Amino acid sequence: MATGALSLRALVLGPLHVNALGNGRGSIHMCASVIPSKLGHLEPNNLVLSTNTSVTFVKMGFANPKFPASAAFDAINSALTASEADRKDAIKKGSGLYAFTLKNKAGETESWHIDLKQKGAVGTGTGEKPDVTLALSDDDFGKLVAGKANAQRLFMSGKLKIKGDVMKATKLDPVLKKAQTKAKL
Template sequence: MSLKEDGFKASNIIEQIDAGLKALPEKEKANQIKKTNGIFQLNIQNSDKKAAVKEAIWVIDLKNAGTVTKGAAKKADVTITLGDDTFLGLADGKVNAQKAFMTGQLKVKGNVMLATKLDNVLKAAKGKL
């Protein structure tokens, strides 16, 4: 199943995270799961100026399987809601997550401390690409 979502630049990065996780040797993947121990649900909003705001949802499971899926999680440990451009900035390291949170560009529901580990997940996945 494709993780692509038309109109969302974030879907390219989501696919890179998926590829990065799949490329990890089993021992490294198990280590990453143990270190992170959480399920992230990313609600990414695309603010297309011509249309209403659309939302795409992806789940990064680093608690059980080390997988990335499209669609809502049965039980996410943390739900992060942010805009497409904010997500791209986080992935590129151009946006500070704490600053984005403080300015309302990024909203967190659930385990806030786990949300801080998303940055490490993005970096780890990028390092494998």
């Protein structure tokens, strides 16, 4: 392969991760691959293969095409990681691990979490020992994040199920409001 050339291979069956290899001569080889869902998401890591070649795993996004409202998790993550001050503020105000289990129109379920205990970031799966788990339809989650639905009304009507610390769930409102302007659902 010539210097500066790009090689790209992709197989997308689940959460997408990309690794890139530099050959030391200026070209970069990238391979998009899938990390099995049961592993959750990978943190960015560098694996040194030799003195001049390394592999980097990077989480590309949280949206799942089977769950259209899941694109909001990218907006939430962007809002949380916009600046170190925003991230620290969210951790201070939220101080918990929030899991979301969404159900789509086909009856499938998928989970994401917002870590406001330590990382100030979004991840796939329920996370380790969530303080509160919110279960609702993909449609209702989209409306909630877009500001077109009220969490209290969803809860009272039985459309939102909460497991764990119900009072913690109320601390999510500022995080969801920040993401409203970024979410395009």
